[in-house]
Amino acid sequence: MSDKFKTMEDKLGLDKFKAFEKTHLKIKEGVDAHKLVEGKLFICPAKVYELNDKGEAIVSFENCLECGTCRVAAPDEIEWEYPQGGYGVTFRFG
Amino acid sequence: MGAEEKFDLIIVGGGPAGLTAAHVAAKAGLQVILLERGEFCGSKNVFGGIFFTNVMREIMPDFEKDAPLERVVTRRRWSLMTPDGEMAGEFRFNKFAEAPHNNSYTVLRAKFDKWFADKAEEAGAMIITGAVVDDFITENGAIKGVKARMDDGDIYGDMIILADGVNSLLAKKIGLHRELPAVSTIVGVKEVIALPEEKILDRFGVEGSHGAAYEYFGYAARGAIGSGFIYTNRDTLSVGVGGTIASLIEHKLNSNDLLEDFKKHPVIAPLIKGGEQKEYSAHLIPDMGYNGLSKLYADNVMVAGDAAGFVNASLYHEGTNLAMETGKIAGEAAVMAKEKNDFSSASTSQYEKRLKETFALKDMKKFRNLPKTLEHSPQLFEKYPKIMEEFVRDMFTVDGEPKGKKQARLIKRLLKQESMFGFIKTALDVRRVIL
Numbered sequence: 001m002s003d004k005f006k007t008m009e010d011k012l013g014l015d016k017f018k019a020f021e022k023t024h025l026k027i028k029e030g031v032d033a034h035k036l037v038e039g040k041l042f043i044c045p046a047k048v049y050e051l052n053d054k055g056e057a058i059v060s061f062e063n064c065l066e067c068g069t070c071r072v073a074a075p076d077e078i079e080w081e082y083p084q085g086g087y088g089v090t091f092r093f094g
Numbered sequence: 095m096g097a098e099e100k101f102d103l104i105i106v107g108g109g110p111a112g113l114t115a116a117h118v119a120a121k122a123g124l125q126v127i128l129l130e131r132g133e134f135c136g137s138k139n140v141f142g143g144i145f146f147t148n149v150m151r152e153i154m155p156d157f158e159k160d161a162p163l164e165r166v167v168t169r170r171r172w173s174l175m176t177p178d179g180e181m182a183g184e185f186r187f188n189k190f191a192e193a194p195h196n197n198s199y200t201v202l203r204a205k206f207d208k209w210f211a212d213k214a215e216e217a218g219a220m221i222i223t224g225a226v227v228d229d230f231i232t233e234n235g236a237i238k239g240v241k242a243r244m245d246d247g248d249i250y251g252d253m254i255i256l257a258d259g260v261n262s263l264l265a266k267k268i269g270l271h272r273e274l275p276a277v278s279t280i281v282g283v284k285e286v287i288a289l290p291e292e293k294i295l296d297r298f299g300v301e302g303s304h305g306a307a308y309e310y311f312g313y314a315a316r317g318a319i320g321s322g323f324i325y326t327n328r329d330t331l332s333v334g335v336g337g338t339i340a341s342l343i344e345h346k347l348n349s350n351d352l353l354e355d356f357k358k359h360p361v362i363a364p365l366i367k368g369g370e371q372k373e374y375s376a377h378l379i380p381d382m383g384y385n386g387l388s389k390l391y392a393d394n395v396m397v398a399g400d401a402a403g404f405v406n407a408s409l410y411h412e413g414t415n416l417a418m419e420t421g422k423i424a425g426e427a428a429v430m431a432k433e434k435n436d437f438s439s440a441s442t443s444q445y446e447k448r449l450k451e452t453f454a455l456k457d458m459k460k461f462r463n464l465p466k467t468l469e470h471s472p473q474l475f476e477k478y479p480k481i482m483e484e485f486v487r488d489m490f491t492v493d494g495e496p497k498g499k500k501q502a503r504l505i506k507r508l509l510k511q512e513s514m515f516g517f518i519k520t521a522l523d524v525r526r527v528i529l
Contacts, residue, residue, distance in 0.1 A: 008350060011285075011374040018133075043342045045283045045349045045376035066138060067376040068261040069281040069349070072274045073339050081263070082131055085243060086224030090137045093286040093330070093373045094203030 008047050012063050019062040020087040025070065026059070026079040033057035040073045065089055101127045103428045104240055104251035105219075106227045106264060108135030110145075110414050111399025112257030113210045114421030115428070117153055120218035122429040127249060128211075128219055129242055131226035136207030138259075140284060140377035143325025143332040144307055145206060146415035147197040149422055154213060158195070162205040164327035165305025166191050167198040169298070172409065173361070174312040175322070176483030180361045191304050197415070200305050200325045200332070202286070227264060230254075237268070237394045252437045255396050255424050257417075260378040262388070262401035270397055271388030276340040278386060278465040280320065280379040280407075283353045284334030287369035291329045297365055298326050309411065310335075310361075315352055317476035318345045319468055322356050324365060333357065333366055336379060338469075349376065381407045384462035390449070391442035396424040404454060408461040409528040419454040464527040471520055473512070478520070481511055 025048065027033045037057045041049035046063045049070065066088055071080040082088075103119050105112045108130030120126040132138040144167055150157050168191050171184035190196035215221055224244070231239040231248055239250035256265050260279075265271045289297075298306040305326040314322035320337025335349075335356040342349060356362055380386070380403040388402045398404070399417035406412040424445050431441035449455045468474070485504050489497070 006354075011350070011371065014371055014373050015375070040343055043281070043339065043347065043349055045281060047348065047350065065374075065376040067281060068274075068378050069339060069376070071261065072276050072279050072378065073343060075273045081228070082226045082261075085131045085226040086133050088138075089375075090133050091140060091204045091373060091375055094136055094139050094141075094205075094207070094375065 012046060015065075016090045016092060017062060018087050018090065020084045022084075023059065023061040024081050024083045024088075025061045025064060027057060028077055028079055031077045036074060036077050041070050043073060044070055099250065101125045101249070101251035102432050103127075103253045103255065103425075104129070104249055105255045105257055106240060107257035107259055107399075107401070108132070108211055108221065108223070109139050109207060109257060109259060109399060109417060110210070111401070111404075111417040111421035111424075112255065113207065113214045114149065114153065114418045115255045115257060115398060115425035116214040116219035116221070117217045118422050118425030119428050120214065123218075124429060124432055126219040127251070128214065128221045129225040129227055129240070129249070130211075130221060130223045132223060134208050134223055135211035135221065136204040139203040139207050140282075140375045141203055141413060142282065142284070142323050142334060142411070143200045143327075144411070144414075145199050145201045146412055147195075147199060148415050149418035151194060151197060153422060160209070162201065162209050164200040164202065165300075165303055166195045167200060167307050168304040169300055169306040171306065171308045173308065173310045174479060174482060175310045175314045175359070175361060176479045177313055178360065179483060179487070180310070181482065181486055188304070200307070200327050202327060202330075202332075227258070230264070230268065237392075240264075253394055253396070253428050253431060253442070255398055255421070255428065256401050257398045257421060258401050260380050260400040262397070265388050265397050265401050268392060268395065270390075270392060270395070271403070274378070274380060275382065275386070276343070277338055277469050278380075278382045279339050280336045280381050281339055281342065281349050281376060282334055282336030282379055283349045283374070283376045284332060285353065285357075285371050285375075286327075286373040287331045287333055287366055288329060288372050289331055289366070289369040293368070294326050294329065294331065300326065308365075312474065312479035312482075313476060314356065315341075315475065316345065316347060316355060318342050318347055318352075319472060319475050320352075322362075324362070330372060331366060331369065333362070338381070341472075379407070379413075380405055381465055383407070383465040384458040386465065387458065390446045391439055393439050394437045394442070396427060396442050396445045398424045404458065406457050406461060408464055412457070416454045416457070419452055420449060423449050423452065423454075461527055467523045467527045471523065473516075473520065474524065477512070481508055
């Protein structure tokens with residue numbers, strides 16, 4: 001394996017994204033976001049949900065691969081919709 | 095769209111189910127509009143790697159002339175992965191390279207679905223891209239169309255086929271299916287890795303335009319309920335792994351980390367060595383089986399493909415052909431409904447009725463117990479692969495110990511870890527659901 005692409009950031013750099021100004025992913029009000037990320041959302045293929053140094057949840061929606069894993073993992077805690085039409089990830093291979 | 099404009103059929107989603115429905119219905123003369131949320135049809139679509147073309151051949155017998163096909167699959171290999179190695183079985187039939195090519199081609203969906211969309215347009219369907227549909231237009235409780243999130247996005251039509259993929263928020267909205275269960279929804283992650291053609295031929299033991307499909311079971315997802323794959327394209331490999339969402343959470347596994355580990359496994363690493371990553375993608379697979387299919391129709395509405403849950407997750411791993419078959423039958427049902435000018439469930443129910451006579455619903459039914467069996471047999475993914483590895487490796491270890499003695503010793507040790515009854519029951523359960 002070539003060692004060029006190892007980090008998630010580098011891998012996502014391979015994909016074509018067109019970010020919309022507004023997020024399509026939200027952790028619902030009143031949900032313990034820290035616990036949710038640690039308990040469930042860590043499985044996200046793009047690591048969209050991460051905790052910062054202060055332990056707060058960061059949602060990097062612009063990296064979303066639009067699979068729906070977070071939605072199925074936490075249907076009651078997440079508001080999920082498709083990004084605006086024509087935006088988000090565009091697969092060139094698929 | 096102006097309110098005065100009304101289509102016979104609105105299709106949501108430009109994957110194999112939606113495009114087939116569009117092709118069939120437009121060709122029969124219906125006014126068809128297909129709404130795709132991506133920049134182009136295929137731009138959001140991901141699968142493992144084999145497009146099964148039996149239905150494609152029915153609706154477009156000459157598709158091989160210009161379809162962007164990668165390789166014809168002549169070799170399929172199944173491996174029971176263990177932490178340190180593998181045990182495998184395979185078939186290879188060069189006859190499959192002859193027409194009709196066993197209807198098994200590796201493809202890359204961004205190219206293939208885009209090509210298919212052009213064909214659907216040629217057949218007369220109107221395709222609007224960049225159009226994400228959030229809701230239905232209803233009048234007095236009756237569905238009259240859909241709302242796309244765009245200017246003039248209210249689109250009216252007599253019938254709607256939901257082919258909006260595994261997440262199908264629309265089918266959920268009108269109660270045709272429940273939320274996808276985490277125990278039987280698989281998240282698959284995949285990389286497309288470029289490798290010179292001659293390396294692909296050498297490493298996978300194929301010639302010319304022939305290709306191979308390698309599938310990995312057992313300890314492919316580091317003990318979680320899941321599997322992995324490598325499919326050979328012309329000059330790239332599709333390499334991926336997936337596991338049920340519930341199982342990955344339980345095992346504290348991030349899906350990308352899982353893929354990175356899969357690529358480093360001693361069995362996989364030499365096959366992809368020196369390759370150059372081209373793309374990273376992720377997608378859900380509805381693995382609920384027959385019992386988890388959505389309701390397939392309502393007044394004015396039919397559901398096809400992944401949106402309804404049509405994936406045969408047994409050893410055969412078929413999906414694209416089920417999507418196309420359901421899309422085809424739904425499209426034909428729309429044509430019949432138009433002839434009768436009746437768009438109520440009396441008409442749309444014909445879709446399910448006819449589908450029962452096809453391989454799509456019959457195969458789903460045959461493998462209906464697969465999701466439950468896998469969910470209740472976590473030993474298949476960690477404990478058994480480890481036991482098998484130990485047993486086979488030790489039996490083949492050449493160290494002067496007589497084989498009979500070795501065997502007796504190993505069986506004794508094996509039965510300490512699992513009862514004979516447990517082994518046999520699992521073996522029978524699994525055979526019934528995968529073959």
